Amino acid sequence: MTARRILAAVLLAALGLLAPALATAQGAPNLAKFQVEDRKSGYFYMGTQTRALQDDEFLNPGMFAIDQGKAIWNKIDGPKGQSCAACHGNAEQTMKGVAAKYPRFDERKGGVINLELVINRERTERMGAAPLEYESDALLALTTYITYQSRGLTREPVIAGPAAPFFERGKEFFFTRRGQLDLSCAQCHDDRAGGKLRGDTISQGQINGFPFYRLIWRSMGSTHRMFQWCNTSMRAEPFAMGSEEYLNLELYVAWRGRGLLIETPAVRK
Ligand code: HEC
Ligand code: HEC
Structure with a gap:
C-alpha cells in the first residue's frame, strides 16, 4: 500500500463528513457537461456525495484501478518477454482516443468486439500470454487505464x-x-x-x-x-x-x- 492509498482510504472512511463540505467548496457542478440533447450521463442522477467522489481524483476510488492498470501495462508477461508498453510505449499518448472506438464491428471476428476482448486478443496473440478472466481485477484495471486516456472524448459508434x-x-x-x-x-x-x-x-x-x-x-x-x-x-x-x-x-x-x-x-x- 502506498501512502497515497492509505490516505485515500482514511478519507473515504470520513466521506460522510467530507463530501458535503467538498461539494459546497467546489460549488454546484455544471450539469451541461453531462448531457447532450436528451441524453444524460448517470452522473446527472447521482446525489451530491457520489458526484463529489467522482469529481475529486484524490477521493475517487476508481483511481486505484488506474494505478493498477498502469502497472500491468508495463509488466512483462508470457513466453515472448513482451509487455503492452514494449510495443505501444506510453499509454497516455498512444492510447488516447482508442477506447472511444470501442465497441465496434470487427472483421476478423465477424461480430462486435469491445475493449476487454481486444486487450485479451493482444495478450494471447502478441504476447503469448494467457487471457485475463472477464471481470478480474487485472482486466478491469487495464480496461480502466486505457479508457481513462479517452476521458472527455465521445463515442460515435459506426452502426452502418x-x-x-x-x-x-x-x-x-x-x-x-x-x-x-x-x-x-x-x-x-x-x-x-x-x-x-x-x-x-x-x-x-x-x-x-x-x-x-x-x-x-x-x-x-x-x-x-x-x-x-x-x-x-x-x-x-x-x-x-x-x-x-x-x-x-x-x-x-x-x-x-x-x-x-x-x-x-x-x-x-
Ligand atoms: C427494473 C428496472 C431496470 C431494468 C429493467 C434495467 N435496469 Fe439498468 N439499472 C437499474 C437501476 C436501479 C440501476 C442503478 C441506478 C441507475 O444508474 O440507473 C441501473 C443501472 C444501469 C446502468 C448503469 C448506468 C450508469 O450510469 O452507470 C446501465 C448501463 C444499465 N442499467 C443498463 C441496463 C440494460 C442494458 C438493461 C436491460 C438488459 C437494464 N439496465 C435493465 C434498473 C433497471
Ligand atoms: C508485439 C507488439 C505488441 C504488443 C506486445 C501489444 N500490442 Fe497492441 N497492438 C500492436 C499492433 C502492431 C497493433 C495494431 C496497430 C495499432 O493499432 O497500433 C496493436 C493494436 C492494439 C489496440 C487497438 C488499437 C486501435 O486503435 O484500435 C489496442 C487497444 C492494443 N493494441 C492494446 C494492447 C495492450 C493492452 C497490450 C498488452 C496487453 C498490447 N496491445 C500488446 C502491437 C502490440
Missing part, C-alpha cells in the same frame, strides 16, 4: 454496413421484455429515467462512465457485469460476460449514448 445486423440485435435486446417481471431495459431506462426504484434514482442506463466504481459493490465493474445485474433485477437469466448478446447490446447502448463524454472511472451508487 457490416455492423448493422449486430446493432439491430442489440437494439432488439434492449426493447425485449424478459424475466418474471416481464420488463425490458427500455421500460426502466427510457420510460422511468428520473423515477425511483427501491430508493435508487433510475438513470438512463448509459455506459459512458465504464468501467466504473460502484459503491454498493465496493469495486470496479464492467458494462457486462452491469447488464447481468440489471437482467437479474428483472428476474431474468443473465447472459455470460463477453457473450454475443451482451456485445451486441453494448454496441446499441454505446450508440444510444453517443456524444456523452467518457467519464471513466465514474462513481455510481
Whole structure:
C-alpha cells in the first residue's frame, strides 16, 4: 500500500463528513457537461456525495484501478518477454482516443468486439500470454487505464454496413421484455429515467462512465457485469460476460449514448 492509498482510504472512511463540505467548496457542478440533447450521463442522477467522489481524483476510488492498470501495462508477461508498453510505449499518448472506438464491428471476428476482448486478443496473440478472466481485477484495471486516456472524448459508434445486423440485435435486446417481471431495459431506462426504484434514482442506463466504481459493490465493474445485474433485477437469466448478446447490446447502448463524454472511472451508487 502506498501512502497515497492509505490516505485515500482514511478519507473515504470520513466521506460522510467530507463530501458535503467538498461539494459546497467546489460549488454546484455544471450539469451541461453531462448531457447532450436528451441524453444524460448517470452522473446527472447521482446525489451530491457520489458526484463529489467522482469529481475529486484524490477521493475517487476508481483511481486505484488506474494505478493498477498502469502497472500491468508495463509488466512483462508470457513466453515472448513482451509487455503492452514494449510495443505501444506510453499509454497516455498512444492510447488516447482508442477506447472511444470501442465497441465496434470487427472483421476478423465477424461480430462486435469491445475493449476487454481486444486487450485479451493482444495478450494471447502478441504476447503469448494467457487471457485475463472477464471481470478480474487485472482486466478491469487495464480496461480502466486505457479508457481513462479517452476521458472527455465521445463515442460515435459506426452502426452502418457490416455492423448493422449486430446493432439491430442489440437494439432488439434492449426493447425485449424478459424475466418474471416481464420488463425490458427500455421500460426502466427510457420510460422511468428520473423515477425511483427501491430508493435508487433510475438513470438512463448509459455506459459512458465504464468501467466504473460502484459503491454498493465496493469495486470496479464492467458494462457486462452491469447488464447481468440489471437482467437479474428483472428476474431474468443473465447472459455470460463477453457473450454475443451482451456485445451486441453494448454496441446499441454505446450508440444510444453517443456524444456523452467518457467519464471513466465514474462513481455510481
Ligand atoms: C427494473 C428496472 C431496470 C431494468 C429493467 C434495467 N435496469 Fe439498468 N439499472 C437499474 C437501476 C436501479 C440501476 C442503478 C441506478 C441507475 O444508474 O440507473 C441501473 C443501472 C444501469 C446502468 C448503469 C448506468 C450508469 O450510469 O452507470 C446501465 C448501463 C444499465 N442499467 C443498463 C441496463 C440494460 C442494458 C438493461 C436491460 C438488459 C437494464 N439496465 C435493465 C434498473 C433497471
Ligand atoms: C508485439 C507488439 C505488441 C504488443 C506486445 C501489444 N500490442 Fe497492441 N497492438 C500492436 C499492433 C502492431 C497493433 C495494431 C496497430 C495499432 O493499432 O497500433 C496493436 C493494436 C492494439 C489496440 C487497438 C488499437 C486501435 O486503435 O484500435 C489496442 C487497444 C492494443 N493494441 C492494446 C494492447 C495492450 C493492452 C497490450 C498488452 C496487453 C498490447 N496491445 C500488446 C502491437 C502490440
